Amino acid sequence: MDVLEVLNLGDIAQTFSKMGMFPVFDLAYYIVSILYLKYEPGSVEVARKSPVASWLCAMLYCFGSYILADVLLGGCPLDYFQYNSHILLASAIWYLVFFCPLNLFYKCVAFLPVKLVLVALKEVVRTRKIAAGVHHAHHAYHNGFLIMVIIGYVKGSGVALISNFEQLLRGVWRPETNEILNMSFPTKASLYGAILFTLQEAHLLPVSKSTLICLFTVFMATTKVILTARHSHGSPFVLIESWVCHLLFGSPLGGGEEEHHAAPVAPVSPVKTKEEFGEGTRKRKSKKAE
Template structure:
């Protein structure tokens, strides 16, 4: 591709409007996840507890902005100031849970449609991470950690509020805390936020901002589609294992186990020799 045409494409991606198509895809994926999390009880729950079902979906859909506003000391409920976004989210929620014969949910689960929705959602995620980093940079120009946190929670806020979202549905699952086992989207958002900071605050990245943004969006889309099609859920795992083995005591723990195993191997042998010695001496005495 011609470099100028490629740069023009990247500029167009940065200027994409998220409403309504990208936001609708985000809402659909989130509502599908909650419906699948309810499993076989989704039909009964949505009929008996429509308010709790709606609240849990709205909390997950707007989780990134809610959590980011809370951490940055801004009004939490300002996320609902746009009636159009709220109506769009409510409409998608209604279609996913209450369409006749579950047609909307089955259509969204159809693989080609699911791939399109997933790709649109990842573009939306990239936009949210970027907006979170820029917003935090305006408030705290030198707070790099704050920028990373804001970009991460805005890009994957639903994972951090999963505990509260399930609690609204009457489930208490303390093991669902994202800090205990960070998912790949959280790690990807941390990496994307770091790249946006390096691009904005340093000269380490010489490429145009549009190319950096476009590259991160492609990164999100590629690994999301890989997860759907190939089952590749976390490409960071090999690097994490190597890092933990080198810097988090993995090597020393392995050496300690090897030494302990070596001592354990010698001890029974000595005992056996002693026992055999006693046996032999006993036989001689006899």
């Protein structure tokens, strides 16, 4: 019975790994990506004033990972734009999100139950992109494990890594949002996923690729749905990262966030200082008189 269950799980994982992403999963990916663009400050104003700049930003949100990976592997950054169906679909989503009458499309896809489904579908695409990036780098650099990790990482979180460049297109510059300095959960998960898929590609991880894709997709989709439902920007890796950084780099336990949120020491009131100074002066004068 256990053997049959394992075989069934393997068959399910293999079927899932071969499932096509276009158009349903890619549609969800484009919708969620452009939703995040609309949440950015000033993006609606840019869409009204300069639709071309807004459309370019939307294309970076949808295809930034492919562009950055092609640049790193020495390919043409415009290579992915040959897929007309993907470009037209992403462009249609961009137009509906920003210019649909009465904002109806945005209200529908931003409705929380619908958004949770779209977020889960997006994570399916993210996992597949990480696996594809590692596989592509493996063919180009057979023993380049670090290159495999980098390309898989970029494929999974390329949009976040080039977000500062995208901000320049919108006329905004916020260096504090640098994703390398302040990694969000999808960026960290993409890095860890790239490491896992690299180990699997190098036959150092005793699990098939289809099973790894299935398990990692379930983890990503479940975690992202929970975080989105709770409106949280946290990460389930915080506790583990805190202990690892404490052991390896001597960082304080609890992470930097607690330190930043610690109550600041109240500054000494200048009025109180003057009063104390005046009181001390009066005491010294009274002692002199005595």
